[in-house]
Amino acid sequence: MAATPPSTSERRAAASAQPPSGPQHPSRRTAIGVGAGVGLAGLATWFGVRVLGAGGSDAPVVPEPSASATETPFVPREWMSGAAGEGVQDGSYAAARGSDLDISATWFDNNEAMLALYTLQPGEEYSGWTKPLDVAVGAIDADEGESWADAAQGAYDDRWRESLTRLRDAWSSRTSTMYIRFAHELNGNWYGWRVRSGEVEDFKTAWGRYRALQQEVFPAAQLVLCMNRETVRDEEAGDAGIDWRDLYPGDGLVDVMSVDYYNQYPSVETDEGWEAAMVQTDQWGAPKGLQGHLDFARGVGLPLAVSEWSGNAEEGDMPVFVRRMHDFFARNGGTGAGELLYDVQFNVVMTGPNITVPDQWLLVSPDTRMPRSRDEYTSLDW
Secondary structure (H helix, E strand, O other): OOOOOOOOOOOOOOOOOOOOOOOOOHHHHHHHHOOOOOHHHHHHHHHHHHHHHHOOOOOOOOOOOOOOOOOOOOOOOOOEEEEEEEEOOHHEEEEEEEEOEEEEEEEEEEEEEEOOOOOOOOOOOOOOOOOOOEEOOOOOOOOOOOHHHHHOOOOOOHHHHHHHHHHHHHHHOOOOEEEEEEEEOOOOOOOOOOOOOOHHHHHHHHHHHHHOOOOOOOOOOOOEEEEEEOOOOOOHOOOOOOHHHHHHOOOOOOEEEEEEEEEEOOOOHHHHHHHHHHEEEEEEOOEHHHOOOOOOOOOOOOOOEEEEOOOOOOOOHHHHHHHHHHHHHHHOOOOOOOOEEEEEEEEEEOOOOOOOOOOOOOOOOOOOOOOOHHHHHHHHHO
């Protein structure tokens, strides 16, 4: 999530009745590349003062998670917990929360970036990363005349093959898993690979082509189908919108389901609000709540990842959201169908010409505008 070479993955403004559900940014590559390096000293200094000296104890008292009518009794389970952005590379994020990161994420979300693989290059952010890595790559660029219909006919196979080959070679002898998020948030209206209602079958055919290439070129990787939490239709194009469940391409073509899930539309301020959000659906009847996404993953026999999540400083400082996200992960962790495989907290300072609120998602940092949420996060057992 950052500003490098020109990116075509700029989100369009959604209609007022259909607010965008994910973070708005032109390119994650730019923000992640810059965001990881901005403020590292500040985070390290803050952690040193907060934990090792100077100030008194400011950690909040964390109540024991309580079962509700929609939840089973709390039994902590194992899952991979991670983050991307500020403090990841120098270790200060892990130090602040008191546990190592199990996974991180990077973004190559346009046609140029999916070949350049900026952060995997020698000396760059993830050149020496040996743990699992979630890698979001683009797919097509409708804003430059590309289409899912052409993709279904193999028009972009050469580019996709080259991207996969470079990903494999950059990963080299590393034995941990790369999770490839191809065409992530495809049910939104902001990326060049957005899928409109008349393109569903072409998309699924094109996905099958990419899966065949991935299995041929980089079979050790896992292919992730990542939704925005709800569909946001392409109103400018007059599109009717889709039930995102119809985008599932079929058994054997996906390894992990995923959702990007931010505290907005609506934001969660209370436990009651969390419970209500869990079972929400969008206007097409598809799951919008996190529980619904997990249930869908279970139905297709796959684990679920939450590849991006954070509070939203523009909505307010709401520590209950952080606590309940953690509880959800801990209740549902695992590698099987309908279990939570991994989470990545999006701790990125956004940059780029169209970014107006760069620190909107920043959580674990002395500069966060969500200090109570940060303190909640760093008090929990990740």
